[in-house]
Amino acid sequence: xxxxxxxxxxxxxxxxxxxxxxxxxxxxxxQQERGVLLVLTGNGxxxxxxxxxxxxxxxxxxxxxxxxxxxxxxxxxGEESFFRRFPDEVRYHVMGAGFTWETQDRQDDMAxxxxxxxxxxxxxxxxxxxxxxxxxxxxxxxxxYLQLEQVIADIQARPPAQHVVITGRGxxxxxxxxxxxxxxxxxxxxxxxxxxxxxxxxEF
Amino acid sequence: xxxxxxxxxxxxxxxxxxxxxxxxxxxxxxQQERGVLLVLTGNGxxxxxxxxxxxxxxxxxxxxxxxxxxxxxxxxxGEESFFRRFPDEVRYHVMGAGFTWETQDRQDDMAxxxxxxxxxxxxxxxxxxxxxxxxxxxxxxxxxYLQLEQVIADIQARPPAQHVVITGRGxxxxxxxxxxxxxxxxxxxxxxxxxxxxxxxxEF
Numbered sequence: 001x002x003x004x005x006x007x008x009x010x011x012x013x014x015x016x017x018x019x020x021x022x023x024x025x026x027x028x029x030x031q032q033e034r035g036v037l038l039v040l041t042g043n044g045x046x047x048x049x050x051x052x053x054x055x056x057x058x059x060x061x062x063x064x065x066x067x068x069x070x071x072x073x074x075x076x077x078g079e080e081s082f083f084r085r086f087p088d089e090v091r092y093h094v095m096g097a098g099f100t101w102e103t104q105d106r107q108d109d110m111a112x113x114x115x116x117x118x119x120x121x122x123x124x125x126x127x128x129x130x131x132x133x134x135x136x137x138x139x140x141x142x143x144x145y146l147q148l149e150q151v152i153a154d155i156q157a158r159p160p161a162q163h164v165v166i167t168g169r170g171x172x173x174x175x176x177x178x179x180x181x182x183x184x185x186x187x188x189x190x191x192x193x194x195x196x197x198x199x200x201x202x203e204f
Numbered sequence: 205x206x207x208x209x210x211x212x213x214x215x216x217x218x219x220x221x222x223x224x225x226x227x228x229x230x231x232x233x234x235q236q237e238r239g240v241l242l243v244l245t246g247n248g249x250x251x252x253x254x255x256x257x258x259x260x261x262x263x264x265x266x267x268x269x270x271x272x273x274x275x276x277x278x279x280x281x282g283e284e285s286f287f288r289r290f291p292d293e294v295r296y297h298v299m300g301a302g303f304t305w306e307t308q309d310r311q312d313d314m315a316x317x318x319x320x321x322x323x324x325x326x327x328x329x330x331x332x333x334x335x336x337x338x339x340x341x342x343x344x345x346x347x348x349y350l351q352l353e354q355v356i357a358d359i360q361a362r363p364p365a366q367h368v369v370i371t372g373r374g375x376x377x378x379x380x381x382x383x384x385x386x387x388x389x390x391x392x393x394x395x396x397x398x399x400x401x402x403x404x405x406x407e408f
Contacts, residue, residue: 048257077261101227185390195235197236
């Protein structure tokens with residue numbers, strides 16, 4: 001692999017130099033610093049885990065974070081056991097119910113979603129919280145357990161430097177419109193469809 | 205929001221019951237347990253953070269993990285400071301160079317990528333390591349710093365229960381073919397393009 005090829009090395013150097021110019025120009029333009037709203041949606045694997053990865057990053061910078069898990073909650077997860085280890089830096093709230101098709105009780109689901117939203121609003125009123133992760137919020141919105149207009153208004157009223165990360169399939173259009181960053185995670189392949197169980201560390 | 209609507213509640217209950225049947229059937233079919241190969245690619249935000257989120261999940265289950273960061277490495281990141289706090293559970297290796305357009309030195313990049321790959325192979329030979337995250341490996345493959353056939357052979361020779369997560373844009377087709385789960389992260393919107401700086405806890 002370490003073959004000597006001075007011409008190729010030189011072409012690489014030129015190409016990378018041009019790339020560096022382009023990248024540096026883009027960086028020079030992007031100078032605004034403020035809290036961003038990120039939405040991670042789509043059917044592919046990686047939405048919640050990406051939110052938890054940003055939570056880990058923020059902790060690495062000594063920031064304080066808040067996590068609210070909507071919908072999930074009946075069974076314990078790796079993310080919950082892990083992030084609960086840092087009670088001084090992480091405020092963690094899990095909505096007390098399983099996936100909605102487990103409960104089949106709309107009134108109870110709604111009451112729990114609204115209680116979870118009240119915790120989210122509290123986190124979004126605290127300027128000491130640098131990042132708020134609203135995991136699977138999109139599912140609660142999709143089932144109409146929360147009012148979208150109120151949810152958006154509450155998010156927009158947060159402290160200017162605070163980041164909010166929202167995950168879950170089927171993010172509503174109005175939420176995408178007010179978001180700064182939106183990723184649509186497309187499922188190209190999923191092990192589950194090939195008969196492989198959801199596994200520790202990967203899916204939960 | 206908590207409006208009483210018994211008919212709607214009943215329709216919800218029926219719909220969720222049907223959904224539960226479908227979900228339960230899928231779960232019953234997916235009973236195989238083994239290490240999976242996940243590839244997170246595409247241009248959207250969330251690939252590396254998703255890998256780090258799975259690392260956090262695995263730690264929550266008391267598992268041991270290995271992380272190798274290819275390409276990145278010139279500047280310190282939140283993920284590195286954070287995961288280095290757990291030296292007994294996490295083996296962390298950062299390839300010693302910035303993004304390749306910063307170095308513009310193909311020979312040096314190749315030597316460093318190969319040294320990083322040697323660390324990855326060591327992790328993939330250790331059955332005590334439950335999950336190996338190969339962050340931005342796709343970039344090293346894209347530039348031809350590593351031989352794809354060898355990389356795939358090394359991954360396939362890992363312990364049967366070990367999970368491998370690979371991130372980075374432009375994953376090669378041959379890698380997607382051998383992967384169990386593939387997510388293509390599509391960029392719908394990115395704050396950076398709207399003039400917002402890469403920020404702590406979000407991008408690094």
